[in-house]
Amino acid sequence: MPPFDLAESDPFGPHNLPYGVFSLPGSVERSVGVRLGDHVLDAGAAARALGSPHAGLLAAPTLGPLLAAGRTVWTQVRRELREWVTSPSHRATVEPLFRPLSAVTLHLPFEVADYVDFYSSEHHARNVGAIFRPDTADTLLPNWKHLPIGYHGRSGTVVVSGTDVVRPSGQRKAPSDPAPVFGPSVRLDIEAEVGFVVGVPSRQGSPVAMSDFREHVFGLCLLNDWSARDLQAWEYVPLGPFLAKSFATSVSAWITPLEALDDARVAPPARTHALLPYLDDASAEPAGYDLRISVAINGHTVSEPPFATMYWTAAQQLAHLTVNGASLRTGDLYGSGTVSGPEPDQRGSLLELTWNGRDPLELPDGKRTFLEDGDVVTLSAWAPGPDGVPVGLGEVSGRVIAG
Numbered sequence: 236m237p238p239f240d241l242a243e244s245d246p247f248g249p250h251n252l253p254y255g256v257f258s259l260p261g262s263v264e265r266s267v268g269v270r271l272g273d274h275v276l277d278a279g280a281a282a283r284a285l286g287s288p289h290a291g292l293l294a295a296p297t298l299g300p301l302l303a304a305g306r307t308v309w310t311q312v313r314r315e316l317r318e319w320v321t322s323p324s325h326r327a328t329v330e331p332l333f334r335p336l337s338a339v340t341l342h343l344p345f346e347v348a349d350y351v352d353f354y355s356s357e358h359h360a361r362n363v364g365a366i367f368r369p370d371t372a373d374t375l376l377p378n379w380k381h382l383p384i385g386y387h388g389r390s391g392t393v394v395v396s397g398t399d400v401v402r403p404s405g406q407r408k409a410p411s412d413p414a415p416v417f418g419p420s421v422r423l424d425i426e427a428e429v430g431f432v433v434g435v436p437s438r439q440g441s442p443v444a445m446s447d448f449r450e451h452v453f454g455l456c457l458l459n460d461w462s463a464r465d466l467q468a469w470e471y472v473p474l475g476p477f478l479a480k481s482f483a484t485s486v487s488a489w490i491t492p493l494e495a496l497d498d499a500r501v502a503p504p505a506r507t508h509a510l511l512p513y514l515d516d517a518s519a520e521p522a523g524y525d526l527r528i529s530v531a532i533n534g535h536t537v538s539e540p541p542f543a544t545m546y547w548t549a550a551q552q553l554a555h556l557t558v559n560g561a562s563l564r565t566g567d568l569y570g571s572g573t574v575s576g577p578e579p580d581q582r583g584s585l586l587e588l589t590w591n592g593r594d595p596l597e598l599p600d601g602k603r604t605f606l607e608d609g610d611v612v613t614l615s616a617w618a619p620g621p622d623g624v625p626v627g628l629g630e631v632s633g634r635v636i637a638g
Contacts, residue, residue: 238274238333239326246627247272250620251630252313254278254298254454257339265296265342270629271320273433274333281319281332288530289633290313296346302434302453303565307436309453313494314551319340334372340416341397341488345391345432348566351426351556352460352476354384355547357504359575362587383547383555385569388460389481393568394619394629398489400461402608402638403482407465419638420463420479422592423606426573427510427530427583427614430458430486431549433567440560445519448550449493449556451563456487457528457614457631458570464586464605486568489629496626499525499618513558514551522548528574528616528629530583532606540574540583562609608637 241248247270257268268275279294287293289312292301301312319325348463354360357375364374378384394400402423408415434453437443443451460480467479503516503523516522526542552569571582582588585605589595592604606612613632620626 237295237330238276239320240331241272241416244624245272246617246620246625248624249317250624251491251495251626252316252320253491253495254301254621255489255629256297256342256344258342259333259334259339265491267293268339268352269316269337270490271333271420273336275336275339275619276320276329277315277332277334278316280317281329284328284332285319285325299565302345302432303436303602305435306450309492313327313492334400341395343393343395343486344490345566347393347568348433348564349568350388350390350393350558351385351567351569352388352480353552353570353572355545355572356575356583357546358577358581359573359583359587362575362582363518366586366591369576373552374539378405381510382514383552385552385556385572386475388476388484390568392481393484393486396446396485396629396633397449398483398485398633399636400464400483400485400633401636403463403466403478404638405463405466406469407557408469410496415469416572420466421605424462424464424585425612426460426462426607427528427538428458428460428570428573429524429526429542429558430456430568430570431553432456432490433563433569434565437557437563439551439562441511441561441562442560443557445516445522445550445554448553450554452493452549453523454490454492455496456490457616457628458487459485459612459614459631459633460570460573461485462584483630483633484570487629487631491626495620496524496618498620499626500634501525501546504544504546513554515577516548516551522550524549524618526616526618528583531613531615532596532598532603533600533611534613537596537598538580538582538588540581541576542571542574544576545571545574606635608635610635
């Protein structure tokens, strides 16, 4: 189907237009692309052909310059792109600049500066607490309702969708084992998350307020933060995740701009504890997002986590991330933390879905407690859009291979 002849209900129509970076077969040259249906538009070539003042930003081999340009430019570029792909007067110029998605290679669309992972789903946190602290009266730790828990991860191992994930090795020790052993993880897991991409940097020593979230964050993507549960259980006391999390984090090849998700904005869950002023969102505009996520293993859907249930919003996470004076850089990425809902089939990790291996999943190709070599995990999602048309998020997929 030609790129302009889309069904009105296509989730990647002109109302969406996510950004990515692609190359053509036999070429090492990378170009900024914008997705329309099952095609990608060479945005730089289109900008040059149509005399856009933003041609320089779109002709870059990465999204970095566009990310750094700021919200006013983001809005202007998006307006131009929508006109280019909808106006009949531009069709003759633009149509030759489309390529089928199946004919291009997609790359990590921006250079990841820093990576932070949060822990912001109350349902996930309560499930994890019930698994590991079953005898406590409240499975949430005392600080959880007062601040977004997070940790700084490894930006150098963030990889684009489609990249194989090598099973990590490290030390592990079960409680009954006399001593630790070294070897491949036997409890390899996934975490279904949403990643937020920072565009405009901030000055060190100057916190970013919740109200400035949309001035700094360009867009979002699906994110799978792979996790070696057995390595983590042995190493994380007292400083937290390390080798169990740093080996791979997969992100979608497509970054959806926040403006494409205006119709999906919702209020977060009711706050049960008074919040300190820098996190108090009682009078703020809705900062949650109604994203409907699906998790599939080898093509079989195992969970559908709802992002609207996340207790801490991305705006609160950004405010907390910077409240100590930490600066933002263009290309910073922060993950929402595992997305889990209240129902058993809405859990965003195998740890929860199998209750730490106690209740194996029944898949068409056999039972699973944790991931086996050769398993392919795919996250996909959509959000409500204008006039009832869904906004599709680019999927993130990865295959586990032996180390």
